[in-house]
Amino acid sequence: MPPRNHNTWLKKPSVEYISSEIYSSHAIYKQEQEDIFSKVWVPVCHLSEMYNKGDYRTTQIAGQNVIAWNTGNGLKAYMNSNIYQPAGNITTADFGKELPCEVKHGQMVWVTLDPNPTQSVEEWTAGAFDCITDAIDTEELEVFHYHKAVIDTNYKLWHDTNSEFYHDFMHYFNRVSGFNDEYFARKNIPFDNGHVNVSSFTVNYEEYDGFEDRGELSFPNLPPNQWYMVDLFPGFNFNLRGSAYRSDTVTPLGPNKVLIEFRGYGLRKDTKEERETRIKHHNSIWGPFGRNLHEDLIGVAGQGTTMREGTEPRNILHGRHENGTIHDEIGMRHYYEKWGDFMGMSPSLPLAA
Ligand SMILES: [Fe+2]
Numbered sequence: 001m002p003p004r005n006h007n008t009w010l011k012k013p014s015v016e017y018i019s020s021e022i023y024s025s026h027a028i029y030k031q032e033q034e035d036i037f038s039k040v041w042v043p044v045c046h047l048s049e050m051y052n053k054g055d056y057r058t059t060q061i062a063g064q065n066v067i068a069w070n071t072g073n074g075l076k077a078y079m080n081s082n083i084y085q086p087a088g089n090i091t092t093a094d095f096g097k098e099l100p101c102e103v104k105h106g107q108m109v110w111v112t113l114d115p116n117p118t119q120s121v122e123e124w125t126a127g128a129f130d131c132i133t134d135a136i137d138t139e140e141l142e143v144f145h146y147h148k149a150v151i152d153t154n155y156k157l158w159h160d161t162n163s164e165f166y167h168d169f170m171h172y173f174n175r176v177s178g179f180n181d182e183y184f185a186r187k188n189i190p191f192d193n194g195h196v197n198v199s200s201f202t203v204n205y206e207e208y209d210g211f212e213d214r215g216e217l218s219f220p221n222l223p224p225n226q227w228y229m230v231d232l233f234p235g236f237n238f239n240l241r242g243s244a245y246r247s248d249t250v251t252p253l254g255p256n257k258v259l260i261e262f263r264g265y266g267l268r269k270d271t272k273e274e275r276e277t278r279i280k281h282h283n284s285i286w287g288p289f290g291r292n293l294h295e296d297l298i299g300v301a302g303q304g305t306t307m308r309e310g311t312e313p314r315n316i317l318h319g320r321h322e323n324g325t326i327h328d329e330i331g332m333r334h335y336y337e338k339w340g341d342f343m344g345m346s347p348s349l350p351l352a353a
Pocket residue numbers: 161167168171292296
């Protein structure tokens with residue numbers, strides 16, 4: 001076989017692929033804000049962050065300032081807020097245009113910039129949460145952890161890393177505790193609107209030195225040491241590792257910059273000891289000094305470095321077909337098909353005139 005060079009790599013691949021231009025083009029980033037983020041339901045925060053009358057949380061959706069506010073008579077969301085503190089309490093306010101707002105799926109607060117959404121949150125999520133509904137909607141949840149990170153990468157690369165599992169080989173902890181027969185049989189299950197979930201399996205936590213079985217504090221109706229993942233279009237992840245639940249949400253800031261907000265959850269009724277253990281379980285995987293999260297962030301920052309605006313485009317293959325099992329790329333193929341529908345362009349030839 002002759003040596004390969006960049007011309008070889010730029011040839012049209014024989015399997016499914018997308019163009020790296022969708023990660024590096026400023027024009028595509030701007031269009032995504034208009035054609036995707038301005039249209040979809042966005043999980044902006046959690047009900048437990050705003051229990052009291054007057055509590056609020058602010059965020060941005062597609063560059064618009066948005067505030068979710070506990071009026072004392074239900075939650076409401078507004079745009080054009082001139083409040084910039086991320087959280088606080090105000091008793092009276094005059095915010096102007098009201099936005100659609102729902103509390104759904106483990107008491108997340110969902111907001112959309114679309115003034116007349118054609119789908120409810122339930123319809124939009126299309127069954128993607130069904131696998132964990134009994135675990136997250138039986139008891140009230142409570143946020144015990146919040147941090148955010150601004151990462152030099154495209155938001156879709158972050159979502160990709162939640163969608164594909166072959167990067168698990170990067171996670172030493174997962175290799176030790178998770179690479180059993182059940183793991184390799186996990187299925188990626190696509191749902192309408194570009195969502196995917198990844199079926200559960202049993203993690204052997206005690207295989208990792210110093211870690212212990214987590215079955216005792218499993219979320220309601222969940223067998224011991226299970227691990228479910230819900231990847232919601234266009235960039236929201238819900239991750240249930242038996243005794244601790246995590247969400248991460250993206251706010252794209254540019255083609256190669258994204259704000260990611262991480263929340264960790266326990267049950268509101270937790271005793272002090274239960275909560276401490278859940279926090280320990282959460283942080284040991286996903287805290288800044290945990291086993292996995294920083295590895296994911298380093299991975300996507302490295303990908304971002306190679307795909308900055310002006311870099312040579314290349315084709316990214318999504319051709320693994322393995323009966324939908326854990327390392328099949330069906331999740332990304334499903335996502336980018338929906339992405340193409342929203343954007344009115346092919347992710348393989350995005351800038352074709
Ligand atoms: Fe990971």
